[in-house]
Amino acid sequence: MKEDNLKILLAGEGGQGVQVIAEILNNTAYKAGLESIYIPNYGVEQRGGVSLAYLQLSKNPIAYPKFKIADILVVLCERAINRVKNYSNRKTKIINGIGFVEKVEEHNLSPRTYNMMILGLLTEFLPLDNGLVLKTMEEKFKKKNIPAELLNQNKQAFLLGRGLAVRLPRYAKKLASVPIKDHRKWPTFVKTSSDKPKITIKINPQYCKSCGICIYKCPTNALHFSEKITGIYGAPITEVDIKKCIGCGMCESVCPDTAIEVEKEKS
Amino acid sequence: MIPKCYKKENLPHKFCPGCGYGVILKSLGSVIDHLKIANKSVIGLDIGCGLLAWNLFDVDTIQTHHGRTTPTMAGFKFAKPEAIVLAIMGDGGGYAIGLQSLLHSAHRNDPITVILVNNTLYAMTGGQMAPTTLANEITDTTPKGRDSEKTGLPFLGPEIIATLTNKQAYIARASIRSPLQVESCIEKAIKNQMRGKGFSFVEVLSICPTNWKTNAEESFKFLEKMEDVFVLGEIKKP
Ligand SMILES: Cc1ncc(C[n+]2csc(CCOP(=O)(O)OP(=O)(O)O)c2C)c(N)n1
Ligand code: SF4
Ligand code: SF4
Ligand code: SF4
Numbered sequence: 311m312k313e314d315n316l317k318i319l320l321a322g323e324g325g326q327g328v329q330v331i332a333e334i335l336n337n338t339a340y341k342a343g344l345e346s347i348y349i350p351n352y353g354v355e356q357r358g359g360v361s362l363a364y365l366q367l368s369k370n371p372i373a374y375p376k377f378k379i380a381d382i383l384v385v386l387c388e389r390a391i392n393r394v395k396n397y398s399n400r401k402t403k404i405i406n407g408i409g410f411v412e413k414v415e416e417h418n419l420s421p422r423t424y425n426m427m428i429l430g431l432l433t434e435f436l437p438l439d440n441g442l443v444l445k446t447m448e449e450k451f452k453k454k455n456i457p458a459e460l461l462n463q464n465k466q467a468f469l470l471g472r473g474l475a476v477r478l479p480r481y482a483k484k485l486a487s488v489p490i491k492d493h494r495k496w497p498t499f500v501k502t503s504s505d506k507p508k509i510t511i512k513i514n515p516q517y518c519k520s521c522g523i524c525i526y527k528c529p530t531n532a533l534h535f536s537e538k539i540t541g542i543y544g545a546p547i548t549e550v551d552i553k554k555c556i557g558c559g560m561c562e563s564v565c566p567d568t569a570i571e572v573e574k575e576k577s
Numbered sequence: 578m579i580p581k582c583y584k585k586e587n588l589p590h591k592f593c594p595g596c597g598y599g600v601i602l603k604s605l606g607s608v609i610d611h612l613k614i615a616n617k618s619v620i621g622l623d624i625g626c627g628l629l630a631w632n633l634f635d636v637d638t639i640q641t642h643h644g645r646t647t648p649t650m651a652g653f654k655f656a657k658p659e660a661i662v663l664a665i666m667g668d669g670g671g672y673a674i675g676l677q678s679l680l681h682s683a684h685r686n687d688p689i690t691v692i693l694v695n696n697t698l699y700a701m702t703g704g705q706m707a708p709t710t711l712a713n714e715i716t717d718t719t720p721k722g723r724d725s726e727k728t729g730l731p732f733l734g735p736e737i738i739a740t741l742t743n744k745q746a747y748i749a750r751a752s753i754r755s756p757l758q759v760e761s762c763i764e765k766a767i768k769n770q771m772r773g774k775g776f777s778f779v780e781v782l783s784i785c786p787t788n789w790k791t792n793a794e795e796s797f798k799f800l801e802k803m804e805d806v807f808v809l810g811e812i813k814k815p
Contacts, residue, residue: 517588521595521786522793542589563756566599567589568579 315368316436317377321394322386322407324361325520325543327425330450331384332363334429338438338446339367349375360393367436384432386424387544405432410474414467420460421540423467430471444468499539501552508575509557511550517569520545524561524570530554533561541569580606582615584635591629595793597783600753601694602630604760605663608767609636614661621650623666623675626701626785627694630665644675651687661770664691669699672708672732679734683776684741690766690777693734696785697803704788708732711806716788731806735780739813745775748813752782754800762811775815782807 318335320328332348339346344367351362366372380397386407398404407428414424426447433443444465451461496516503509518541525533525548532554535546548561548570557574579585583606592598609615618636622628624643631638641649650664671679671693682689698716699705705718709731713722739748747769749762759781766777782803784796791799 519589519594523595523796526793526797543594545594562578564600564753566592566596566603567594568583568599568603569589571578 314370315366315372316382317380318365318367318382318384318432318436319377319380319394319397320363320365320384320386321360321390322425323389323542323544325545326361326386327422328361328363328384328386331425331429331432332365334443334447334450335365335367335432335436335438337450338443341442341446342438344368344437345370345372347372347375360387360390362394367438382432382435384428386428403435405435407431410471413470413474415538417466417470419463419467419470421538421544421546422460423464424544426464427467427471427474430468430473431475432471433468434472434475440472499547499549501550503552503555503557506575507557509552509555510573511552511555511561512571512573513548513550514569514571515539515541515547517542517567518547519543519567519569520547521566522548523564523566524548527560527564529558529560530556532556578607580610582606582609582634582636584632587632590633592626593785593787595784595786595796596626597696597753597781597785598626598630598694600756601692601759601781601783602633604756605692605763606634607760608764609634611764612767612771614767614771617659618661618663619650619653621646621653621662621664623664623670624701625667625670625694625699627665627667627670628701644670644673645678646670647675647678647682647687647689647691650689650691651682651685654687654689658688661767662689663767664689666691666693667700667707668693668695668697668709668732668734669705669707672734676708680738680741683738683746683778686743686745686774686776688770688774688776690763690770691779692763692766693778693780694783695734695780695803695807696783696788697731698785698788700785700788704785709734709807711802733807735778735812738776738778742776742813743774745769745773745815746813747775747777747811747815749778749811750780750782750807750809752800752804752809753784754782754797754804758809765811765814769815772815780807782809 322328336348346367348365382403384405499513536549541547559572562572620638622640623646646664650662654662697709698707706716710723712725735748735750751759751762762779766779769777
């Protein structure tokens with residue numbers, strides 16, 4: 311390791327999985343015989359704040375888990391930029407994951423594997439062995455009984471991230487030059503039934519926090535979580551199977567976030 | 578539908594995924610729309626998760642000390658009788674630190690509307706026991722479950738307030754399991770204030786998935802348990 315103590319700060323939406331990235335790296339470093347400390351910042355991310363993970367890898371004992379300036383700063387969402395910009399100086403290497411959000415989906419991987427792609431990418435900049443990181447990740451997911459298919463997708467995302475690291479310099483600009491505007495377009499998903507009376511369901515991913523209440527409350531099991539599309543917190547939004555929908559309006563009435571609307575044509 | 582009186586630019590709001598507050602505030606929003614009172618109303622928010630609603634409505638809001646929302650809003654009403662004042666608080670704010678303020682306001686028959694959100698614990702501070710915590714319920718401060726021998730049984734607010742108020746009072750308990758019922762009770766409570774005299778009070782049983790550590794199904798199962806202890810309905814009507 312060039313630096314004796316490498317300070318890494320990760321910042322993203324609650325639900326994007328920055329804590330998992332830090333945990334895996336922390337465990338890997340321990341296995342590799344390094345000193346390491348990881349401390350999550352449990353702020354109000356569940357209420358829409360930004361989730362932070364402080365990680366340090368060192369050859370020498372580490373005195374204090376937090377730090378003021380990061381050597382590597384990883385930002386995974388626009389809102390994180392304002393939150394963490396004071397943690398960087400001219401020497402800080404900035405990994406802007408925002409530019410890669412769509413990459414996993416382009417490669418037909420579940421959006422949930424985004425953090426493992428970032429893990430692969432970040433590992434390229436750390437004094438840790440890739441294979442060991444991958445092994446630690448596998449162990450962690452197996453303990454959590456993650457289905458084999460998703461584990462496989464996570465591994466692929468990791469490898470994808472490694473490949474992207476080569477192209478990173480293009481993205482490693484100063485924080486100030488990272489666009490703060492929300493890059494994500496927020497289309498409303500509209501589905502209309504073909505039978506009469508016509509029922510229209512509109513789902514707004516910008517508001518959907520993936521709480522699952524509408525799914526639980528729907529009397530005909532017409533709703534399920536999307537496999538592909540994620541909402542404001544990076545978690546799957548609700549999707550409707552319009553053929554099963556009877557237009558009762560229950561989902562709209564119970565959604566705490568006004569994310570779903572039902573229109574039923576008067577017959 | 579998004580209530581017209583919501584400030585759309587501030588959505589999504591800051592409540593946790595699946596928080597019952599979202600349903601209650603949406604119901605309040607439809608009542609404000611329906612009665613067309615957005616520019617006449619003022620909402621007082623207690624310290625607690627409810628204060629996350631400070632910029633949700635295109636309605637004036639006041640934020641005051643923990644438990645003191647009732648007297649602050651009563652004071653506002655005395656100064657501006659034409660205003661429609663709504664005090665929103667949690668069960669900790671209303672039934673613990675602010676109980677004395679709430680009881681005296683009810684006892685004076687202050688013509689204000691109080692909406693109290695009962696999620697059986699202190700949510701904003703991480704889920705400690707509140708007066709409303711169910712017997713044997715596990716919270717941060719009752720890791721082995723609430724021992725009702727030592728700490729009492731869940732506090733029945735509306736029932737107690739009903740005994741203090743005069744005949745002009747409107748007192749009810751609703752549950753977010755039925756958002757329409759919540760809406761109807763809030764509407765009647767506000768109309769009671771608009772008519773003039775009485776104290777109006779609605780306790781709403783809510784869910785707090787974050788502190789309960791529950792998913793959607795478990796949250797609603799727990800809400801059912803609450804409804805066994807806290808009986809729903811209109812307890813007093815003018
Ligand atoms: C005078 C005072 N005491 C204590 C606190 C700390 N405090 C902040 S929120 C809160 C509890 C809120 O719980 P509740 O009223 O039940 O509302 P909820 O968050 O559940 O909606 C407490 C005790 C405070 N802000 N002020
Ligand atoms: S309108 Fe009723 S049937 Fe249709 S998705 Fe919503 S809850 Fe289900
Ligand atoms: S549409 Fe609403 S109720 Fe359904 S998961 Fe999204 S936020 Fe929750
Ligand atoms: S802590 Fe509970 S009451 Fe507070 S916003 Fe989150 S879910 Fe709602």
